[in-house]
Amino acid sequence: MRTARATIKDVAFRAGVSASTVSNVMLGRKAATPEVADRVREAARALSYIADRSASQLRSGKARIITVLVPNLTDPFFASVIAELERRAQLEGFDIVVASSNADEDIERTRLAALLSWRPSGVVVVPHRDDFPNGAMLDALNLPFVVVDRAASDLSADAVVTANHEATADAAAHLLDYGHRDILVVTSTFRLGNIRQRFQGVADRFAERGLPPPPSLQVGLTFETVAERMAAWLAENKRPTAILTVTNFVTMGVLAHLSQAGLSVPRDVSLVGFDDYPWMQASSPALTVIRQDVFGLAAEAWSILRRRMDGDASPPCRTTIPCRLMLRDSVRSIGPAVQAPIATARGPVKQVLIEVPPF
Amino acid sequence: MRTARATIKDVAFRAGVSASTVSNVMLGRKAATPEVADRVREAARALSYIADRSASQLRSGKARIITVLVPNLTDPFFASVIAELERRAQLEGFDIVVASSNADEDIERTRLAALLSWRPSGVVVVPHRDDFPNGAMLDALNLPFVVVDRAASDLSADAVVTANHEATADAAAHLLDYGHRDILVVTSTFRLGNIRQRFQGVADRFAERGLPPPPSLQVGLTFETVAERMAAWLAENKRPTAILTVTNFVTMGVLAHLSQAGLSVPRDVSLVGFDDYPWMQASSPALTVIRQDVFGLAAEAWSILRRRMDGDASPPCRTTIPCRLMLRDSVRSIGPAVQAPIATARGPVKQVLIEVPPF
């Protein structure tokens, strides 16, 4: 039961017109006699005609494809960015091709090459390293592309990044205001510049208050190592009064360890997490977190891409998207001098539930 | 600084051979003199040649594209399925085009049409309804496709689904064994067959034990409504001793409400969640959950797709992937007669941490 796919010629034949008329009608490029147009559309419908993109793209040179490359597709941060890009792309008739690099240089290069074979209109990349050596491939093709989330400050490419330094500085101030001095900053790895910035934000705020930088701990990139490293660190060091985690993934790992170790938040230790996903409010207590503006990141990336696709050739630009500290219940006030009582601190921040699209 | 993209002819010219030879060398289809092959590869490298998919596909008729359509890309369940499909596709040189339907019939149809214009080798769909009316489009094209997660039992298409009924029946047995009789089943919506099955699993296990079906609550599809409906229900009904949630999303919402309401798990109410993501272990206490085998679902979907792409024309098949009840700490034993003490119940289930790929 082979059902040969209808081509433009089949439609033309059935409608009793030429292929170019069908093309014009389907694309709405030229005015056609209403009656002819109807016949064409009727024939197309009857044959379930769907234009072949390969042919269309080959001929027109226009792709309407955005390719997205991220380290992995399971991290909710990257998944959210893709979701928002797809939503915007859909509105303007672009399709999204996704690929993951598994944080590997070679895979990243290979995948990028595969994505480029699509002749996409634009590319969005979250590189596995913030110097993005594979970016040269994109530069050489003079192709609109945006680097998201991980971009060295001297990277010569359009970039959209989170206000890492500010965000953690704010969080540090919050912890200091609540009387915390023994703070542990738990990071994934300092090989990533954005992670270094997040630590630096804390250190700088500490310095402003005349304090030495807090200790930091790198727990690596796999979930298993987090609990392990946390346990080892806590065995050798005095337990801090507060922990600041700098990725959603580390936040999960640290919480899992605390839970296993029978430590309660915020009774035994206060916590400020990173990123804001629904589960962080499902957590008991609801977590005080640094909310990255994922929509803002994706929106800006899309906006830049659109500009470049429209021919904008101005120098590379870098946009920094601010975060917001969501005050909830995982930080408790300790010590005598609380500069910012809970009621006040909560004031400016709306305790909205995160909106989740229907599914 | 326009950098014209190198075509196969450019490579051929530079290597001093014909386009056919370049094609043969690049695709490794015919044997070529090693020296010639090297010259071709060298030229290709020098020109950063990447074959144009459109042209290649148009001529060869082979696409190496899998398109995936899901209700939304933010739900971790769908995101995980896509991640695993991408991983497998990558290994065999397929690319993934993704799209979301926003759980809307019309968008689903439109997106499906857009995806089909790629002439994909295969399609994976999580339809917005389990009767999947838009599946006719795929049938008509005689295109390999697999329906995942939501598939009416009489759906005439390859389908991979979770063992919904079994899974919740097991969970119900667990709760009953721990002495719970007042159980509330919180669902998203009974419009979905898989959700109805999940409730039915509980009801049937109750019936086996001579008990009437437990109450159920539909909390809808947006995060806001969950807390609202939960609050309303609890205001009018006696608090159950245990809650069973049947999606990861509902689990989050219920936990968020319990946290807001100051109710502690499992002290005030026991909970069995659905799906198993890292945050469920980060939760305090670690949640007892029904783990859907996302990898299994994706692996089977891929396997079917491969078979169909290889020409298998046997009748549609439906595969049911079993779940696993992960016993952790959110269910407490109540009442006098505990049939299965914690130590025993924990025995067969390894308390492994979920492996998360590096990012």
Add this chain to the structure above:
DNA sequence: TTGTATGCGTTATCAT
């Protein structure tokens, strides 16, 4: 307003 002719970049066929 509609039709004819051409070519996009590649691969398949066939000839050498």
Add this chain to the structure above:
DNA sequence: ATGATAACGCATACAA
């Protein structure tokens, strides 16, 4: 083993 040629399905320029 390599090359010449044609054709995939469509959109465009131009002719009618």
